[in-house]
Amino acid sequence: MSDIAKAAGISRQALYLHFASRTELLIATTNYIDRVKNVDARLAESRAIKTGLARLDAYVTAWCNYIPEIHSVSVALRAMRASDVEAAAAWEDRMKAVRHGCAAVVEALAADGKLKRDLSKESATDLLWVLLSVENWERLVGECGWDQETYIWSMKTLGASAITANYPDE
DSSP: OHHHHHHHTSOHHHHHHHOSSHHHHHHHHHHHHHHHTTHHHHHHHHHHOOSHHHHHHHHHHHHHHHHHHHHHHHHHHHHHHTTOHHHHHHHHHHHHHHHHHHHHHHHHHHHTTOBOTTOOHHHHHHHHHHHTOHHHHIIIIIISOOOHHHHHHHHHHHHHHHHBOOOOOO
16 A cells, blocks of 8 residues: 555555555456446447347457456456455456346346256356456467457357257247
8 A cells, every 4th residue: 555655646644545445445446447448338238238149249249358458457456366355355346247247148048038948047147257257368368379359259159058048949
């Protein structure tokens, strides 16, 4: 907190007037980045869509395109989280937001009757959330050399394959 206050040109006490803890500061920082990068506008299309398959497509596209833009912050938070409960809390806050988006997709799929029968909504949300993890993006794009377009197409295809089904008329 001292380093941050010094970099901002304010006293540590002034910083604590606005943020009671590092957790609050880290969460505020990630929220600020979301505002600057206009995450709400990026997710507006997926939030407005009520049909499951279209919502899946729009959400996966929006989130997968956002990952490269927040990657450096995610690296910092994840590196700190093992020894810093505030960083862990800030990262968990972000991942809860992603999970919430996945749950909204799953709800729309279930409402359309497109959710695989053998999956609960919770399990489908788990699968989609893990599939869309920053760590998977790092491995596929960063380590394996996938281009962003191939990555997004693959996440859409895998996501749909993992949690959706088309049932013949019974």
